[in-house]
Amino acid sequence: MAEGSSEPSGLLPACFHSILRRENEAALLAVQQPNRPKSLLVYINPYGGKQRGKQIYDHKVAPIFSRASISTDVIVTERANHARDHLKTEADLKKYDGVVCVGGDGMFSEIMHGLVSRTQQEAGVDENSMEDTLTPCGLRIGIIPAGSTDCICYATVGSNDPVTSALHIVVGDSQPMDVCSVHNEDRFLRYSVSLLGYGFYGDVLTDSERKRWMGPARYDISGVKTFLTHHYYEGTVSFLPAEGDVGTPRDNMQCRSGCSICRQSSSDKLVSKNEDSVSDADCQDAWTVIRGKFLAINAASMSCACPRSPKGLSPSAHLANGTTDLILVRKCSRIDFLRHLLRHTNKDDQFDHSFVEVYRVKQFRFTPRYQECDSEVDLRESAATGKQFLSQICREHRACGCIPSQSNWNCDGEILPHTAIQVRVHCQLIKLFARGIEEQSVFEDPYAHCAI
Structure with missing residues (x-):
């Protein structure tokens, strides 16, 4: 110059x-x-x-x-x-x-x-x-x-x-990371490191798999379709709350390089890993049980941030503290659910709604409620009201016209073959060649536009 x-x-x-x-x-x-x-x-x-x-x-x-x-x-x-x-x-x-x-x-x-x-x-x-x-x-x-x-x-x-x-x-x-093991009764199904989603995210994945020929656009189309369908599912969620200084999903403490919470979890793991396994199995009274109708049940073992959701599904989730953030979205109106989804793109607190509950847990279980109906009664009512004809148009509803009783679990982008599952978090089971997100993220480099 x-x-x-x-x-x-x-x-x-x-x-x-x-x-x-x-x-x-x-x-x-x-x-x-x-x-x-x-x-x-x-x-x-x-x-x-x-x-x-x-x-x-x-x-x-x-x-x-x-x-x-x-x-x-x-x-x-x-x-x-x-x-x-x-x-x-x-x-x-x-x-x-x-x-x-x-x-x-x-x-x-x-x-x-x-x-x-x-x-x-x-x-x-x-x-x-x-x-x-x-x-x-x-x-x-x-x-x-x-x-x-x-x-x-x-x-x-x-x-x-x-x-x-x-x-x-x-x-x-070296960056340690938690891994969730997912079981059905006495059978291991899969491991998960990011998102386990039932209801909305499970339905989006299931529908998008039928549209693979559309390429990446299938996720947007399936998302809109699932939102408009607005299915809810009944079931029971049981979980073992996290203990100690692991924070809460609402504390706004983001997991960054050298995270003190993850370091403390590593020390606790070395000192008392045997005590933890015994207490989890024996202290059944510590389990919390919630029954209800849910639009979505999500377990986030990390923030699940991406370009479309810079803060992620659970902004305060930690990579290596031996827990997952369990997010329960109860049945609500379409408008309220849309507000909840939009918060993933532009707000810090993803859970600022009365119909959203969030817990930091070490284990959890889900048992769906299997809905049954009397075929003769439903067919008579359908014939009288015209619902039988409408239900035949929608391939996702049974012939009786009732709401589907079960969704599928979305496990890190894969469909699980079972609905009733048990999940356990294994603290720092794997390590990555990484160091966590720096306070000033890499994509905030003022010279990032320069290229060779």
């Missing part, structure tokens, strides 16, 4: 400095970190998102790993659950310091399921038992965002930038 120019002289050098730092930070900081990985197992989903996973890895991530002297074994998945099955049965995990997934939340779920199941098998832990304490995984998981949904990356890093995630891996950052 010429002398005497009135333009700010610090902007251009700072911009270039930011760019050069991103390219060289891997090599400079890797030497300083004793916990940095030296060998990684990488799984790439070539079909997720816009099918750019392999391109993103080859052009943006692989050069960074190379400059940091990290050796990699790369596997491009060929089918659904390829990575999960390979981790559970074939991979020689002793050779690696971590596992990296290149894809979206679905790909991360595959990696997480495979790694957790493999760890329990080797430790002799029965995954089907609700009473058994699961063994934490020894390997860290890295996420290179390249999918249609990157909720977990947003909640643990603050952005979905592949280069930023790669630098966290190279530096050797």
Whole structure:
């Protein structure tokens, strides 16, 4: 810039400095970190998102790993659950310091399921038992965002930038994270790290699965349809409230890098993990039971923030405090429910409604009320009022015209095969190559618009 120019002289050098730092930070900081990985197992989903996973890895991530002297074994998945099955049965995990997934939340779920199941098998832990304490995984998981949904990356890093995630891996950052195990009676179903949703979010996912041919637009269309349908469901929710200094869902204390609540939970876990397992099983009187009609039942194990909902479904949820935020949305009018949904996009307090209850819990159960009806009586009433004809038009209603008795559970974007479930939170079961969201998020960088 010429002398005497009135333009700010610090902007251009700072911009270039930011760019050069991103390219060289891997090599400079890797030497300083004793916990940095030296060998990684990488799984790439070539079909997720816009099918750019392999391109993103080859052009943006692989050069960074190379400059940091990290050796990699790369596997491009060929089918659904390829990575999960390979981790559970074939991979020689002793050779690696971590596992990296290149894809979206679905790909991360595959990696997480495979790694957790493999760890329990080797430790002799029965995954089907609700009473058994699961063994934490020894390997860290890295996420290179390249999918249609990157909720977990947003909640643990603050952005979905592949280069930023790669630098966290190279530096050797470590962020513990809770995992929920979901059971039906004595059968293990799935693990969850972000959202368990029954009612509204379950119906949206179920309907969107029938419209996969529409692409990402199916979620918006199914959301509008589900909102207009306005189904509610009866059932019983039982939960074991969290104890100690874990905060509440309404305390406005967001989980950030170096979170004091998560650090305290880690200390408590080391001191009294055996005491916790005994008290959870024996102290049945501590369970709270709520019966009612619900538009939605949600369990958020993290904020579930994303570009459309910057604060997330539960802004004060923590990544590693051994709890999940249980959100009960009781039956209300469409207008009130719409206000509740809109608060996810523009308000700090998501629960400022009389029909919304929220609890921080360690375990919970849900039992639906199975509705029954007399077919002859319903058919006579339907014939008299014309409801039988209308109900045949709507494929989602039974022939008798009554309200559907059950929804489906949305478990991190997958439909669960059972409605009655039991859920237990396992404190800091896995670790990610991340450090939590910084106070000034990555996407708030004033030079983020600068590109090479």
